[in-house]
Amino acid sequence: MDFTILILVLPLVSFLILGLCGMKMPHKAAGIIGTLSLATVTLLSYITAALYFGAGRTAEGIFATITPYNYCWLPLNGTLSIDMGIMLDPISVMMLIVISTVSLMVHIYSMGYMKGERGFQRYYAFLSLFTFSMLGLVVATNIFQMYVFWELVGVSSYLLIGFYYTKPEAIAASKKAFIVTRFADLFFLIGILLYGYYAETFSFTPPEALLVAAGGVIPVALGLMFVGGAGKSAMFPLHIWLPDAMEGPTPVSALIHAATMVVAGVYLVARMFGLFIGYAPEVLHIIAYVGLFTALYAAVVACAQTDIKRVLAFSTISQIAFMMVALGVCTSSDPHSGGLGYMASMFHLFTHAMFKGLLFLGAGAIIHAVHSNEKSQMGGLRRYMPVTHITFLIACLAIAGIPPFSGFFSKDEILAACYSFSPMMGAFMSLIAALTAFYMFRLYYLIFWGKSHYEEQLALYKAGATAHEPHKPHEAPLTMTLPLVILAAISVVAGFIPFGEFVSSNGEPYTIHLDYTVAATSIALAVGAIILATIMYKSGESRLTTAINSRMGAFIQAAYHRFYMDEIWLFVTKKIIFNCISRPIAWFDRNVIDATMDLLATATQKLGNILRPMQSGNIQSYSVWFLGGALIIILTLIFFA
Amino acid sequence: MNILNLFVVIPLMMLAALWLSRGTRQIRTVMVTGSTLLLALSVYLTVDFIAQRNAGVTAAQLYTDSWCWYPSLNISYSIGVDGISVAMILLSSIIVFTGTFASWNVRPHTKDFFLWYVLLSLGVYGFFISTDMFAMFMFYETALIPMYLLIGVWGSGKKEYSAMKLTLMLMGGSAFLLMGILGIYYGSGATTMNIHEIAAKGNIPVGLQYIFFPMTFVGFGVLGALFPFHTWSPDGHASAPTSVSMLHAGVLMKLGGYGCFRIAMYLMPQAANDLAWIFIILTTISVVYGALSAISQTDLKYINAYSSVSHCGLVLFALLMMTRTSCTGAILQMLSHGLMTALFFALIGMIYGRTHTRDIRQMQGLMKIMPFLAVGYVIAGLANLGLPGFSGFVAEMTIFVGSFMADGTFHRTVTIIACTSIVITAVYILRVVGKILYGEPVNEEHKKLTDATWDERFTVICLIICVAGLGIAPMWVSNLINNGVSDIITTLKP
Amino acid sequence: MIVPAEFYLILATILFFIGVFGFFTRRNLISLLVSTELMLNAVDINFAVFNAYSHPEQLEGFFFTMFGIGIAAAETAVAIAIIINVFRNAKSIHIKNLRNLKH
């Protein structure tokens, strides 16, 4: 599998070419270079997957972990070193496919979406950098390599969110995203340090004896690593950066903030799954509860948002929380008893990447058409944008969990895992799944059905009420619709992939079988939610909607403001850290420490001023002092010598 | 002839040539030739040193030579380098080289500026090649004095005040240092000033070590921006001209860490072990406090100066942890911080030269006006906040992993505290980047400004290549300094 | 009866310190010079007395006194020249007015 190095090298080369001499290239050339390199990477990833899974299982019945490259990059001491390499195992191969597929779609899509934008070459350079980092992250051979690429992913996300660097919101959002995730990464780093110290290695398979000897430290280390993962994967309360990150170009949101980077935290927990199960099952349960709360919170908030990308962002948070919950409810590594969640989580990661990517790209097409993110500017678009409409509908059905779309299968596995953990957990998760269906269809109806904003404006224009003719929404160009169609196709069929055959918690094959009670419940709930959404939103705001709005106004307002989490964070950072810590420290430095130093200087000067009159140039006073001094010396000599 | 002598001889010849030269053109020719020679020489030295090490030469010091200056006090001009010094010499050469280009258009009194500049670098080189305490001290002072004039004459803002403050505080430090050196000399029996001979004897009484270790450490620590003796740094850096800031933050502050390691800790291991905790607390404060102070500054140079306090604090912090990994990390951090901060100061100088303000509230949207400088600034910022692929990450990670290896809960706790600085660093770097580079340009005056000229581009690109090079391939540094560090660590932790 | 040497010394001491007192307290350049002469005289007396009482076989004190007188003459001449010049420039010989040399 020596060629796998190309998977990493190609995006990097493309980044360097575009980054260094992109400015001198025509837009088209830059786009083609980026897309071609990515297409090659995608092809290589598929070949890798084919070869890897095609090679068959070992005697133990698992897919062997292959490490074609592993070099010592930086030796730290006798036992520890930071290695760089490529490791292939079922989940990393699966991630390769997810990342390269979505990334390729986004590359193609961006050719249309970003056409004519200032900094087009830069955009492709950053995309390549991101793809490189994300691929490096998933094939990491050890936790430190993962951390290295983790940081790189963070910075590419920063650069891409801040792509429109003249927009104040984008600047603020990029800063926020980087700092919040960096804050979480601090815990990740501390976790790594603890882990490395006690396990004496950064690899994923440490010697068991050392871990047992370390005792209670390993759960702490793993918990800290999870905090890092929570930062990237936007778990409550570190989720605040993700909705703001929607200020970036929409394809970027699709790639980074829906399909790939944000699931890095899930991937991290999955990567360390063996350790979690073996040494820190209680931490896994904490993860489950954090995930549950996040899923619920995000789903509720999503119901009240008006910006379509924000709705999708909260939906993403909620869905990632689903994956986290699925990992958290695992109680053993046997998929047949308690370990189902692992497979479910990975499966959901896979399907979610496809349909959420599709949703974002669809949203991008819509935004491209109406030049706004606000739902009030939309409505009735199904007539103008048929392809987008159909693909968006497919994605909505997938995320709502309607068979035979892919989301149904993966979500069903998660729910099954939750029910087997505890019925309470399962019930909550079913409820959230229903909420998901509700807010997705609310979004769907608000965009594609109801009164057309364009027609209203046109009517106004014709009546002479507005001065300029409204812009007519139009279907996106082929470069944009093609990825939509491809992703939609994948979303339709992905559910039938025998995912358990490839990925499971202990590596052994697992045949997915539906738990019909769970499936029936969730379908019923989803359909119910969709019907409710249809009643409420199909033709604009119905009576029911108004009634609900007036009854629960305060709650909806709170949800619209995301339960004021941003304000709390802003208070903590702005008021407490900036005004109550940094300012006083800076003041302290200038006025206490520096002043002390200055005081030494001024004291010397004052003393000099006191002594200066003695140096008057007046011979008489000199001689008085001289004689006085001489007398003192003489007296000393007389009486002490 | 010993190759190391060239590091003193070439600057001396440059001084003579500068003195004789007339007109900017000749001065530039002398400077470029000289600094290029020095750079080539130090690259050669590095390569040759690594080659010798790989060939199995294990002597602690290579290229040693000694010439007695003043027999009655056993002062001699002894030279010799180990890996740490080689690394530092390489760093100095890079900074001197790029600094020359960064001060391409310095005015007025171009000739005098470069005379002092070369004298300063002479002191720096002399310090790193010496193995005699007194010679080191002498070169150290040689490096300090020109700083006063360079800031006082060619600086900006409150330059006289800053120059005076900087010089006085560093001189205060060197007073302690001199006492420390004399203490070491007499404590070890007054037979030699050579560091390695004293270390080999290891006979300084513990009582004396307790007195003279803090003196020496603080003496060098002032230069290494040890809390609470760091306050010269913000004012000094803010007022210094670009290339002086580069050389000062990039190299001169490293003299502090180097001296702490080479003289204070190496010669007085017992006291270093027993008293480390005090200084670990101080350096931890430096690390976090410097970073926190940087958040609310509004002057670009102040931000960077406080950032230097934080990063240099990390150097001393890692040295005091006294594990091999952490000390390797400290050396890496010296290199890395030297390069990064030089890059930063160079860029700030270039931006200031155009906008005539360093107040971040008065600048906006520079990315559109001067894309090259702005991109350079972003890269410098990312390197500073420890992005993988740049030197800062390598250094910080080595330090954190190494410090974590040190025994004791105390060490681990302070390591975790020090780790928080990476988040705080991100905050102040991104704050500045967001404020001055992004957004739409608002100031009409600024819209007319031009992007970097060729000499500025050259400076910036050189430094970025160095920073990235060190960050992508850090292995060779470990190879280079391994022996040097383990010598000292073996003395410290037998 | 010979006058004891101490008597002379006491007299010289008294004269010397009267001169010192004058030097410390007078404000007029000429008065200062007068005080200086008093001190010089006292010292001259001492030289002569020590010579006469301790080493009469050699004449070192004797000649020291003589040369002292000579040098006093020279010194006075120069000093008075300076005082006159100062007076001509500053219109005063009060030392409180003579501060221009300081700056």
Add this chain to the structure above:
Amino acid sequence: MELLSTNILIFAALALFMATAAFAAVTTSRMMRAVTYLLFVLFGTAGIYFMLHYTFLGAVQIIVYAGGIVVLFIFAALLIGKGTIDVTHTSKMRYFAGLLTSVSGMLITLYLIVTGGFSTDKFTADGVPMKVVGTALMGTDKHNYVLTFEVLSILLLACMVGAIMIARKK
């Protein structure tokens, strides 16, 4: 009583006269008077030299000091302010500081002289013959002073030139 021999009586009178004149010289407020009192002191000093039988020295004292230097003083005093310029003292503070230091200095010195114990046994009333003085001044042996003499003469010359240069009108 032997203590009150003629010599001692003469010395006492001389000493009293000199001390009084000296004190008057530094306290009088008229410049001419100060110079006159100084003249008295100088004459007294010559008397002291005569008592020591250093007659040549006494003569030099009268000729050079009393005759030469005092004339210079008088000229200066007259040139500057017709002798009317007052010679008042400095500030009270400095007056007392000066008084304190001089008195304490005097007391310490007197204490040392009184407790020191000088031998007076070598004193002879022979005086110094002129021939000895002359040969010693012009001789080149040990304890001869021709070099000093010549140096002094050059000094005097230099002073003369210097004084003229300084006092000359521009």
